Amino acid sequence: MSSAAETSSATRINPVVELRRDGEIAVLAVNSPPVNALSAQVREGIVEGIRQAGTDASVKAVVLHCDGRTFFAGADISEFGKPPKQPMLPEVVDFIEASSKPVVAALHGTALGGGLETALACHYRVAVPSAKCGFPEVKLGLLPGAGGTQRLPRLVGPERALEMITSGSPISAKAAKEMGIVDEIVDEGNLLASAIAFARKVVAENRPLKKVRDLDDKIAAARGKPEIFQEFRKANARKFRGFQAPEYNIRCIEAAVNQPFDEGIKLERKLFQELVSGEQSAAQRHVFFAERQVWKIPDISDDTPTLPVKKVGVIGAGTMGGGISMNFANAGLPVTIVEAKPEALERGLGVIRRNYESTAKKGRMSMEDVERRMGLLTGSLNMEDLADCDLIIEAVFENMAIKKEIFSKLDAIAKPGAILASNTSYLNVNEIAAMTKRPEHVLGMHFFSPANVMRLLEVVRGEKTDKRVIATAMQLGRQIGKIAVLVGVCHGFVGNRMLEPRQREANRLILEGAMPWDVDRVLYEFGFPMGPFAMADLAGLDIGWSRETSKGETVREILCEQDRRGQKTGAGFYDYDESRNAKPSKLVEQIILDLSAKKGIARRTISDQEILERCVYTMINEGAKILEEGIAIRSSDIDIVWINGYGWPIYRGGPMFYGEQVGLGKVLDRLRVYEAKLGPEFKPSALLERLVAEGKGFRDL
Ligand code: 3HC
Secondary structure (H helix, E strand, O other), rough: OHHHHHEEEEEEOOOOOEEEEEOOOEEEOOOOOOOOOEEEEEEEHHHHHHHHHHOOOOEEEEEEEOOOOOOOOEEEHHHHOOOOOOOOHHHHHHHHOOOOOOOEEEOOOEOOOOHHHHHHOOEEEEEOOOOOOOOOOHHHOOOOOOOHHHHHHHOOOHHHHHHHHOOOOOHHHHHHOOOOOOOOEEOOOHHHHHHHHHHHHHOOOOOOOOOHHHHHHHHOOOOOOOHHHHHHHOOOOOHHOOOOOOHHHHHHHHHHHHOOHHHHHHHHHHHHHHHOOHHHHHHHHHHHHHHOOOOOOOOOOOOOOOOOOOOOOEOOOHHHHHHHHHHHHHOOOOOEEOOOOHHHHHHHHHHHHHHHHHHHOOOOOOOHHHHHHHOOOOOOHHHHOOOOOOOOOOOOOOOHHHHHHHHHHHHHHHHOOOOOOOOOOOOOOOHHHHHOOOOOHHHEEOOOOOOOOOOOOEEEEEEOHHHHHHHEEEEHHHHHHOEEEEEOOOOOHHHHHHHHHHHHHHHHHHHOOHHHHHHHHHHHOOOOOOOOHHHHHHHHHOOOOOOOOOOOHHHHHHHHHOOOEEEEOOEEOEOOOOOEEEEEEEHHHHHHHHHHHHOOOOOOOOHHHHHHHEEEEEEEEHHHHHHHOEEEEOHHHHHHHHHHHHOOOOOHHHHHHHHHHHHHHHHHHHHHHHHHHOOOHHHHOOOHHHHOOOOHHHHHO
């Protein structure tokens, strides 16, 4: 660090904080890798540094600067939920703001959360152009708890503060400058020297100690106007549904506008404490760490060499094949898409173009980008054209015989070293791999529909898959913006295997006494975007159904026979109006009552609790079996699958986390009750029994 070398003296305050000197400017330098999170040691060091600079008469101003890749990326998330360590961040920021000498924050990297709050307590802020600022707390089920909800509105006004704080999305240094968060943008490679020069200017010009807490001009106009906040709540109701934190953030910003600073701070502190000790934030923090764990594979080290992938082949231009191809084109990789029939190929490419064009129409992509991406896609009717691809993904109909045939052909066509992947959602990848002479180069890459949108990618490890091939698939997943989860071979892998018991119970429940809308309501209120029956209507009830083979034994079969095939036919489990609003159906109710009677099932009143337990606890039990069999590496990987592939509410942390939050003992007890009453489908897994007996959780494995 060039300027550090120029400083004339340095005092080490503690292992992570140093007070350096550059003439009359003190540089409070923090070095706490990887992201300079504001741990107790960092906080202590800052307070001590400011104190020392304050008492040293030769110091005229202080620059607060972080070494390494970023300014403080926030509070240390790993400290939450543990006994608090002094000094707490709110006191630290107050101490900085109260400094009798100007403090200048030098921002680079990501000044996030508590990091930005620290910067806002400084009297001035400079930033390099690549720096980003933001308040991501809401994504952790929190609110900025060190004055952020009170200072930001005073700087930028309530509207922008609402947007920034409740979205959690960072903004660029340029935007921060325009809003007044940053006072000056400085040269990219010269942050520290520029910040020191800025501090000298502040001293030379005898500029005041600018305290954000004293500002009023940006909030005055909104005072006594609750409608600003009501409208914001209304406009975002769907997005915020189920989450506690957005509302708490809004209340704090409203207080910033209407109440004196210290009152606002009191409310902020109270609500922060409530959130940080609550279940939602615990769940969201779990997800934060789980998303980072998922990439770590115990027997495949980070330095495992990956195979170069410069060109991709996709077999099948249907919904899945098209979506998969878009992912790679978006990442700048050329893709050859092979289809059997010219019409299907043309249709597939047409759908991709329309998808891109609709994104462009919404202003999220330029027309040049559309053409650039389409230019990366080459259609072909000949599998031989895949000979130069480094990775080939098969995305055809879910049928083992067809897949086997394709892989045996592919083996003869693909160049040596090419990776052959199947997008199968259920089938045995080992059997598919056995059709080739290169099973070590075969694996599953299971995308979720729509594949260009959904974040989840299950990477399926076959028994012979080479470690380099797995490392390559994981890295490619990251490159195309997915969250890749490594899973083992079994029917349905992690996600679809756990979906099965939920579907089974949903279908049993409606024959025993509930109605589809009861089951859907319970799961919707739990936090899923929709329940299983609404979902089935959306997907189409006739997937995998045919009139010839239909036996009329399930509600779904009967509905299909009556041409109630879901939303597309205007009726399914529900009746739909022209705007596709769902309404419970009297006819369906009768179909269900008749079928119950035909099967000799005495219907009874079923409580919401029973619906939830039977749909969700059976999933947790299946997850435990998955862990027991080593299909998933860790329980948090299962959580990631369900959050990113199936709409499990983030604020409930994923099924395995939820199971622990409810208490594995309780889950086990309820499974035993249902087993005795309803049958062996509820038999608890041996792992669950063992963990409860040992007083342990999934995370102890
Ligand atoms: N606390 C503790 N650990 C953190 C952390 C934090 N705030 N931010 C990142 N880390 C850890 C990660 O867990 C990871 O650890 P690992 O290597 O052991 O897996 C390591 O730092 C590197 O993180 P990433 O892999 O995420 O690195 P990237 O370069 O991809 O991203 C980042 C960097 C943008 C800073 C990203 O880590 C991030 O978004 N961090 C969280 C920021 C955040 O949420 N801040 C607000 C915290 S809450 C708060 O401040 C409350 C306050 O208002 C009182």
